[in-house]
Amino acid sequence: MTSISRCVLVLGGARSGKSTFAENLVLSGDGSAHYIATGRAWDDEMKQRIALHRERRGDVWNIHEEPIDLTHVLQQLDQPDNVILVDCLTLWVTNLMLEEGADVEGAFSALVQHAAKARANIVFVSNEVGLGIVPDNRMAREFRDHVGRLHQQIASVASEVYFIAAGLPLKMKG
Amino acid sequence: MTSISRCVLVLGGARSGKSTFAENLVLSGDGSAHYIATGRAWDDEMKQRIALHRERRGDVWNIHEEPIDLTHVLQQLDQPDNVILVDCLTLWVTNLMLEEGADVEGAFSALVQHAAKARANIVFVSNEVGLGIVPDNRMAREFRDHVGRLHQQIASVASEVYFIAAGLPLKMKG
Amino acid sequence: MTSISRCVLVLGGARSGKSTFAENLVLSGDGSAHYIATGRAWDDEMKQRIALHRERRGDVWNIHEEPIDLTHVLQQLDQPDNVILVDCLTLWVTNLMLEEGADVEGAFSALVQHAAKARANIVFVSNEVGLGIVPDNRMAREFRDHVGRLHQQIASVASEVYFIAAGLPLKMKG
Numbered sequence: 001m002t003s004i005s006r007c008v009l010v011l012g013g014a015r016s017g018k019s020t021f022a023e024n025l026v027l028s029g030d031g032s033a034h035y036i037a038t039g040r041a042w043d044d045e046m047k048q049r050i051a052l053h054r055e056r057r058g059d060v061w062n063i064h065e066e067p068i069d070l071t072h073v074l075q076q077l078d079q080p081d082n083v084i085l086v087d088c089l090t091l092w093v094t095n096l097m098l099e100e101g102a103d104v105e106g107a108f109s110a111l112v113q114h115a116a117k118a119r120a121n122i123v124f125v126s127n128e129v130g131l132g133i134v135p136d137n138r139m140a141r142e143f144r145d146h147v148g149r150l151h152q153q154i155a156s157v158a159s160e161v162y163f164i165a166a167g168l169p170l171k172m173k174g
Numbered sequence: 175m176t177s178i179s180r181c182v183l184v185l186g187g188a189r190s191g192k193s194t195f196a197e198n199l200v201l202s203g204d205g206s207a208h209y210i211a212t213g214r215a216w217d218d219e220m221k222q223r224i225a226l227h228r229e230r231r232g233d234v235w236n237i238h239e240e241p242i243d244l245t246h247v248l249q250q251l252d253q254p255d256n257v258i259l260v261d262c263l264t265l266w267v268t269n270l271m272l273e274e275g276a277d278v279e280g281a282f283s284a285l286v287q288h289a290a291k292a293r294a295n296i297v298f299v300s301n302e303v304g305l306g307i308v309p310d311n312r313m314a315r316e317f318r319d320h321v322g323r324l325h326q327q328i329a330s331v332a333s334e335v336y337f338i339a340a341g342l343p344l345k346m347k348g
Numbered sequence: 349m350t351s352i353s354r355c356v357l358v359l360g361g362a363r364s365g366k367s368t369f370a371e372n373l374v375l376s377g378d379g380s381a382h383y384i385a386t387g388r389a390w391d392d393e394m395k396q397r398i399a400l401h402r403e404r405r406g407d408v409w410n411i412h413e414e415p416i417d418l419t420h421v422l423q424q425l426d427q428p429d430n431v432i433l434v435d436c437l438t439l440w441v442t443n444l445m446l447e448e449g450a451d452v453e454g455a456f457s458a459l460v461q462h463a464a465k466a467r468a469n470i471v472f473v474s475n476e477v478g479l480g481i482v483p484d485n486r487m488a489r490e491f492r493d494h495v496g497r498l499h500q501q502i503a504s505v506a507s508e509v510y511f512i513a514a515g516l517p518l519k520m521k522g
Contacts, residue, residue, distance in 0.1 A: 011340060013305070013478030015496020128339060130187030131361070132306020132480020133314045140481045148189020155340035163339055165476060165511055166359060166503035168520040172342040185514060187479070302513060304361030306480020307488045322363020329514035337513055346516040 005080065007115050008123040008174075009158045011151065013131075017167030019049075019087055022125045027060065031083040031121065035061045036073055038092040049087070067095040068102070071110045074122065082120040089126035089154070093146050097139070108150050116157040124154055128163070179254065181289050182297040182348075183332045185325065187305075191341030193223075193261055196299045201234065205257040205295065209235045210247055212266040223261070241269040242276070245284045248296065256294040263300035263328070267320050271313070282324050290331040298328055302337070353428065355463050356471040356522075357506045359499065361479075365515030367397075367435055370473045375408065379431040379469065383409045384421055386440040397435070415443040416450070419458045422470065430468040437474035437502070441494050445487070456498050464505040472502055476511070 008025060012018030026033050037050050054063060066073045070092050077084055086092075096104045115122060128151075130144045155161045160174030182199060186192030200207050211224050228237060240247045244266050251258055260266075270276045289296060302325075304318045329335045334348030356373060360366030374381050385398050402411060414421045418440050425432055434440075444452045463470060476499075477492045503509045508522030 009340065013476065013496065014482070015478060015493050015500070017496075017500045128187065128479050129481050130189060130479075131302050131304075133303050133309045133318060134188070135481045144481060145189050148187065148191075151339070152189070152191045152341035155342055161340055161342055163344075165499070165520060166357065166509055167500035168503055168509055170344070170511075170518070170520060172339060172344060183514065302361065304363060305476050305478075307477050307483045307492060308362070319363050322361065322365075325513070326363070326365045326515035329516055335514055335516055337518075344518070346513060346518060 005119055006121045006123075006160065007118065007154075007158045008121075009151070009154050009161045010123060010125045010164060011128045011162065011172075012164030013128055016164045018125055018127075018164040020167070021162065021164050021169055022085055022087065022123045025123050026083045026085045029083050029121065031081045033061050034064060034077055034082055034084040036064045036066055036070065036084060036086045038067055038070060038086065038088060038095065040067050040091075040095065067092070068099055071107070071114050074111075074114055074118065074120070078114075078118055078120045080119045084120055084122045085125070086122065087125045089124055089150060090129065090147055093143065093150060097143060097146065104146055105149075108146075108153060111150075112153045112157055115154060124158075126151060126154075179293055180295045180297075180334065181292065181328075181332045182295075183325070183328050183335045184297060184299045184338060185302045185336065185346075186338030187302055190338045192299055192301075192338040194341070195336065195338050195343055196259055196261065196297045199297050200257045200259045203257050203295065205255045207235050208238060208251055208256055208258040210238045210240055210244065210258060210260045212241055212244060212260065212262060212269065214241050214265075214269065241266070242273055245281070245288050248285075248288055248292065248294070252288075252292055252294050254293045258294055258296045259299070260296065261299045263298055263324060264303065264321055267317065267324060271317060271320065278320055279323075282320075282327060285324075286327045286331055289328060298332075300325060300328075353467055354469045354471075354508065355466065355502075355506045356469075357499070357502050357509045358471060358473045358512060359476045359510065359520075360512030361476055364512045366473055366475075366512040368515070369510065369512050369517055370433055370435065370471045373471050374431045374433045377431050377469065379429045381409050382412060382425055382430055382432040384412045384414055384418065384432060384434045386415055386418060386434065386436060386443065388415050388439075388443065415440070416447060419455070419462050422459075422462055422466065422468070426462075426466055426468045428467045432468055432470045433473070434470065435473045437472055437498060438477065438495055441491065441498060445491060445494065452494055453497075456494075456501060459498075460501045460505055463502060472506075474499060474502075 010022045096102045130148050161172040162169045184196045270278045304322050335346040336343045358370045444450045478496050509520040511518045
């Protein structure tokens with residue numbers, strides 16, 4: 001009998017507790033815990049978060065840093081006994097948009113196709129950014145359009161989707 | 175026996191999938207499907223959306239464009255076998271605010287009074303815009319205050335209210 | 349037998365109807381209704397809101413104004429037959445951040461410790477501000493980080509948490 005792997009999307013606002021919720025999801029399950037940090041090393045908050053993972057939980061987490069080729073790293077880790085936390089999709093979209101010549105929508109399709117058939121369990125963390133006033137800045141508008149489209153695509157193949165506010169989960173799917 | 179007409183409010187962020195959800199709601203029901211586009215023709219995205227409706231679904235949708243006198247168009251279409259999609263309230267509020275001498279709150283009251291007693295089924299789509307940082311810009315603050323008040327009023331007379339995130343509906347009422 | 353006091357957090361966007369929902373929660377219960385306004389008198393909207401409370405409901409509400417020492421006022425009112433509305437936490441955070449030398453996180457801890465063991469019933473109203481685009485402004489980013497952390501802390505000790513949109517409550521906890 002083949003067990004079905006989980007593909008989870010955890011959405012939430014800034015400081016909503018979404019990463020902590022996602023980390024607990026991963027650590028509450030069986031399997032090897034992998035952490036893919038998509039933030040560039042020059043992002044202080046991400047540096048701090050990775051350092052915190054390294055120091056406190058180095059014995060539990062296998063840590064990977066990948067700002068662009070997220071799907072490639074997921075493919076390399078695609079074993080049924082792996083549980084992979086991707087933190088976070090919004091930083092990955094930012095990196096893609098800043099990468100010269102990157103095919104943003106093409107990268108989304110590749111990720112979604114992988115997520116739909118992955119054998120590893122994957123927990124994606126992402127920021128909901130589309131619930132404020134339309135930004136003046138064109139780049140910010142494109143960013144939130146990209147992020148919104150990616151969320152819809154990942155949610156359509158995910159087995160579970162959670163919306164986190166004030167540290168509390170609201171199950172949207174699953 | 176008189177059947178009760180549905181009045182539905184579909185809220186969501188940018189690229190949340192709210193319009194697609196609302197379109198499916200309309201097309202899954204019986205009756206003639208009407209689409210009221212409130213965006214000005216100079217809004218590229220709306221032009222594209224209307225063109226897409228015209229080309230792909232011209233045989234299914236009756237398309238109307240009305241940036242200001244939304245309630246008047248709804249009154250003209252107020253037959254029990256009509257299902258009307260209004261896309262979207264936020265653009266309508268924007269147009270009212272830019273219209274010299276317009277009575278924004280008066281227009282809201284007229285719309286809500288019509289919605290409360292309409293014989294046609296109506297599905298309103300609108301952007302939730304009040305969940306970010308308070309905008310610096312006074313016009314933007316007034317806009318989000320207007321939109322928030324309109325949502326409360328429409329929700330109070332609606333038979334169903336949905337909040338959409340990542341393409342997934344959360345039923346708030348109904 | 350000791351009855352357990354309620355600690356409620358009511359979150360929502362601008363003009364979401366969160367204050368009205370919270371006021372109804374307080375007035376639907378037994379006990380003396382207290383209203384703590386955290387907004388500075390120079391905030392026109394708060395002035396208006398307090399005046400409205402004073403004029404229309406002066407016979408029902410006991411009104412207190414406290415921009416900074418919120419926990420102190422809550423301690424003074426900590427009787428089991430009191431029901432206290434705090435409107436709102438976001439203005440309190442703003443005031444703390446503008447107060448020279450204030451220990452913002454220390455003030456949060458003191459409030460949360462009080463809330464966890466209070467004998468009075470307390471209903472906190474607060475704005476969800478973290479669901480838009482990352483603000484350009486450093487102060488705004490710090491503000492939304494503070495607010496997000498405070499919401500998580502209050503939610504962890506609250507007996508009930510509601511998220512309000514379009515005047516409709518969504519129960520997140522309780």
